[in-house]
Amino acid sequence: MSDVVIKTEDLVHVYPHGGTRALDGVNLEINKGDVVSIIGQNGSGKTTLVRHFNGLLRPTSGKVYLMGEDTQQKNIADLSRQCGYVFQNPNHQIFCSTVRDELLVAPKNFKFTPEQAKQRLDAVVELMGIGNILDKHPMTLDYTTKKVITIASVLIFNPEVLILDEPTGGLDEVGRRMLSKVIQLVHSEGHTVIIISHDMDYVAENSSRVVMMAKAHILSDSTPDKIFLDADLCKLAQIEPPQISSLDMAISGRQSNVCLSVEDFVKRYAR
Ligand SMILES: Nc1ncnc2c1ncn2[C@@H]1O[C@H](COP(=O)(O)OP(=O)(O)O)[C@@H](O)[C@H]1O
Ligand SMILES: [Mg+2]
Secondary structure (H helix, E strand, O other), X not given: OOOEEEEEEEEEEEOOOOOOEEEEEEEEEEEOOOEEEEEOOOOOOHHHHHOOOOOOOOOOEEEEXXXXXXXXXXXXXXXXXXXXXXXXXXXXXXXXOOHHHHHOHHHHHOOOOHHHHHHHHHHHHHHHOOHHHOOOOHHHOOHHHHHXXXXXXXXXXXXXXXXXXXXXXXXXXXXXXXXXXXXHHHHHOOOEEEEEOOOHHHHHHHOOEEEEEEOOEEEEEEOHHHHHHOHHHHHHOOOOOOHHHHHHHHHHOOOOOOOOOHHHHHHHHOO
């Protein structure tokens, strides 16, 4: 049986300001090594859900367990150390006046030794190819590079779970490819990755499991190909399947194993 990394039990969240019931009894288990995408319309509760994993939000009722421990017993520093959260908007996550200082915020907060901090800094700088901008002011960089910096500033402390909230929004093609590479690498090292996304092409290509949310509930929890084949479900959640999957379904009338990427499609149809 797989190790459960995150588990929610009847999780309810009501925002005190406005009284919105953003989560209404969510039961979810995420296993070690999952690469899971959370999809659903704006306002369906995706961000609210993942913010319970790193302690930014606390349940109104119900439970959240991280590595088997009730998060109610843990402080935000411990939770955010284990669940690294990359914000949707990099401008909300950048505070320092150089990229180097920005990357070193978490190692300082989490009391890494100077040697550990240097070793992790060198590793993420190499991974993300950002050695030439360490002395730059992050706010002078383009949007994709800022996003890369915020991802690096989380990867640097090597969290067990990496949570990316709308990671492809505003990213150019180079950024998208780098992000896919990072997700694969983090996954291959045995970590768990949670991606919130509106970008169905990206979801189909980069995740093995999809959790679909609508109106504060989980509507479905399955593989990308099963989710995108279910036209009624997609309609209910107002999700458009990836164009390449729709094209494959239209041509083949396939009822299972639908193409999830252009690469799949070319392999299947190339003569
Ligand atoms: N800080 C907040 N205060 C009050 N209501 C909020 C807050 N954040 C989100 N909400 C409301 O909670 C619901 C779920 O929001 P959210 O989790 O951000 O959805 P998603 O990430 O799926 O777009 C929405 O109705 C939203 O307006
Ligand atoms: Mg959101």
